[in-house]
Amino acid sequence: MFVDKAKIFVKGGDGGNGTISFRREKYVPNGGPAGGDGGRGGDVIFRVDEGLRTLMDFRYQRHFKGQRGEKGRTKNQHGAGAEDTIVRIPPGTVIIDEDNGEILADLTRHNQEIVVAKGGRGGRGNTRFSTPNNPAPYLAENGEEGQERNIVLELKVMADVGLVGFPSVGKSTLLSVVSAAEPKIGAYHFTTITPNLGVVAVGDDRSFVMADLPGLIEGAHEGIGLGHEFLRHVERTRVIIHVVDVSGSEGRDPFEDWQKINEELKLYNIELESRPQIVAANKMDMAEAQENLEEFTKRIREVNPEIQIVPISSLTRQGIQELLYKAADMLDQMPEIVTVEEVEQVAERKVYKLEKKEDEGFTVHRENDMFVVESKKIENLMKRMQLTSEDAIMKLGRTMRHMGVDAELRKRGAKDGTIVRIGEFEFEFVEGSSYF
Template identity: 55%
Template sequence: MFIDRAKITVKAGSGGNGMSSFRREKYVPKGGPSGGDGGRGANVVLIGDANLNTLVDFRYKRQFKADSGANGQSSNMHGRGAEDLLVKVPPGTIVKDEATGQILGDITEPGQKVVVAKGGRGGRGNARFVNSVHRAPTFAELGEPGEEQTLLLELKLLADVGLLGYPSVGKSSILSMVSAAKPEIAAYHFTTLSPVLGVVSIAEGQNFVLADIPGLIEGAHEGVGLGHDFLRHIERTKVLIHVLDVSGLEGRDPIDDFHKINNELKLYNEKLFKRPQIVAANKMDLPEAQDNYQRVAAVMREMGHEVYPISAATGEGLQALMQRAARLLSEYVEEPVEIEEAKVYEARPEDQFTIKRDDDGAFVVEGQAIEKLVAMTRFGDEEGLRRFQAIWRRLSIDEELRNRGIQEGDTVRIRDMEFEFRP
C-alpha cells in the first residue's frame, strides 16, 4: 500500500532528576553534598532508510516517545543519558510542524538525520549548588521535560525520470517493459492510483529511477481529481517523458492532450514546466496511430520537442527512448536555488515572559525561563521553594502581575501548576 502523507506525535525524553544526598563515610566528618546530576533525555530523530518507499508504517504507529535520562545518584554519580530514538522514514520525506506549517527538514538521502524533538537536560544535584554562603544545600532540580510536538510527514518520490500523460496512454505498460516494476495494467482509466517506481538499466553501472505518475486531468493544479497528490511526486524529477496516445482511439486529440497537461504543469510549478521533456508517441502498433503520427510529430518538433515513436505492447522503440532519457539525465544541470530575502530575527531573552488572562480569570504566565523553572523545581523542598521565589522576584513577575491588576487570592497558572497570589 502506497501512503505518502502521515501525521505523528513525537515526545523527547525528559532529563533525569538530580540527587540530593550527603557524604556519610565513617572517617569523613561533616561530609558535604554529594548528589549527582540527572542524565539527558533522548532526542527523537528521523532518519532516511533506503529500504522504505512509503509512509504506510505510520498508519499503525503514530506516537513515538523517547526514553528519559537516568536519575543522579549519591557520591556525585551522574545519571546516564538516554540513547536517541531513531524513527525511519523513506528518502524524499519532508517534515513539517503541524502547528506552524514550518518545514523542519527535507530528508533526501539514506542515513540523513533530522532532530524533531530535543531531549530535556538532566536536573542538577545538590552538589552543584554549593557556594561560599550556602555550604550545605539540600535541594536538587528535577529533570527538564523533553519537547513534544505533532508532525506532518509528506513524501515526494525521488525519481530521476517521470512518465507524464493522460490516463490510459500506456505509462504503466512502458514501466513494466523497461524495468522489473509490475504496476497494475488494465483497459480502463485510472488503473494506477499511486506512483510506481522502477529501475531502468541502460548498461552496466548505468541506470536511473523511472516513475509512473498517475494520469493527470484538467484542473489538476487546483486539486481536481487527485491532482495535488500526483503532481508533487514529479517535483523532484529531472527529465519528463510525455506519453501520448497517437492512435486517438480514446476519442481525444493527442496534441490537445499535450497542451492541457503542460498547462497544468505550468500552473502548478513553473520549474516543472521548464524541465527537459521528450515525447513518446505510443501505440504505434495500431493502424490508427500510423495515420496520425506524422501530424503529431510535426507539431511536437515545431515546438522544439524530440519525438520517439514507440509501442509499449511490443517494445518497439523503447530502448532508444530510454537511452535518450539517460543522456538527458547525464546532461542535466541542477537549477540554482532561489534564496529568499533574508529575514532578520531578534533574539528573545530567555527570561522574557508574557502574562494573559484565561477564561476562568486566572493569570497565565508564559516564558521559557519561568516555565523551565516550574518544571524543574521540587516544591515540596523548602530550600527549592525559596530558590523558586528568589528567581520569581528577580524576573520581576510580581511587579508585572500587580501592574495587570492582580489581587490577593487570585490564581496564577504556569504550565500545569497553579499558585495563589500572596503579596
C-alpha cells in the same frame, strides 16, 4: 501497498531529575551537598535507509518517544544520558512541521539524518546550588521536558525518468514492457493510483529507474483528481517522458493533451517547465495513428522545435529501444538532482539552535477573589524545581520578587491570605515575605 504520506507525533526524552543528597562519612558530621545531575533525554532522529521504499511502517506506529535520562545519584554521580531513538525513513522523504507548515528537512541520501525532537537537559543536583550563604541547599531540579512535534512525512519517489500523461495513454503498459515491474493495467481511467518503479536495462550496460506516475487531469495543480498526490513525485525525476495517445482512441486531441499536462506541471512548480522532456507518441499500432502523428508533430514543432518526439507502440515494441537510448543519453548529460542544501542546513540550525532568551514578561489578572499570574519563565521554573523544600519555595519567591510580580500583586490589591494561582499551583500571598 505504496504509502507516500504519513502524520506522526515525536517527543524527545525528558531529562533525568537532579538529586538531593549529602555526604555521610565517618568523622564528617555535617557533610556538604553531594547530589548529582540527571542525564539528558534521548533525541528522536530520522535517518535515511535506502532499503525502504514507502512510508508503510508509519501506518502502524505513529508515536515515537525518546528515552528518559537517568536520575542523578549520590556522591556527586551524574545520571547517564539516554540513547537516541533512530527512526528509519526512505530516501526522498520531506519532513514538515505540521503546526506551522515549515519544512524541517528534505533527505535524499543513504544515512542522512536530522534531529526532529531534541531530548531535554538533565536537572541539576543540589551540589550545583551551594553558595556561601547556603552551603547545604535542600534544592534540586527536575529534568527538562523533551521537545514535542507533530510531523508530516511526504515521500517523493526517487526516479531518473518519470512517465507522465493523461489516464489510459499507456504509461503502465510501457513500464511493464521495458522493466520487470508489474503495474496494474486495465482499460479504465486511473488504473494506476500509486507510483510504480522499475529498473530499465537499456542494453549497452546502462540502466536507470523509471517511475509510472498516476495519470493527470486538468486542474491537478489545484488538487483536482489525484492532484498533488501525483505532482510531488514529478519533482524528483531528472527526465520526463510525456506519453501521449497519438491515435486519439479516447476521443481527445493529442496536442491539447500535451499542452494541458505541461501547463499543470508548470503551475505546480515553475521549475518543471525547464525539465528535459521526451514525447512518446504511443499506440502507433492503431488506425489513424500515423496521420495524427504528422499533424501532432507539426503543431509541437511550432511551439518547441527542439523537443524530441519518438513514435512508439508498447504492443508491437515499435520505437521502444530508441526511446530508451534517448532517455539514457539525456540522463548522461545531466547532473543528479540534489535537494537544495540550504533546506537541510536551515533544518539543522533550527534543531540544534541555541535556546532563545526566556521571556521574562508576566501578566496578572483577577478571577473572583483569586489572582492569576501568567508567565512562561515562572511556569518553566516551577516545572524544573522540586517544590518539596523550603529552599525551592524561597528560590521561586526571590525570582518572582526580582521580576516585580509581588509588587504588581500588591498594587492590584493582594493582601495576606489572598490566593495566587500560577499554572497548576496555588499559593497564599504573605505580605513582606520572600515567598507566597
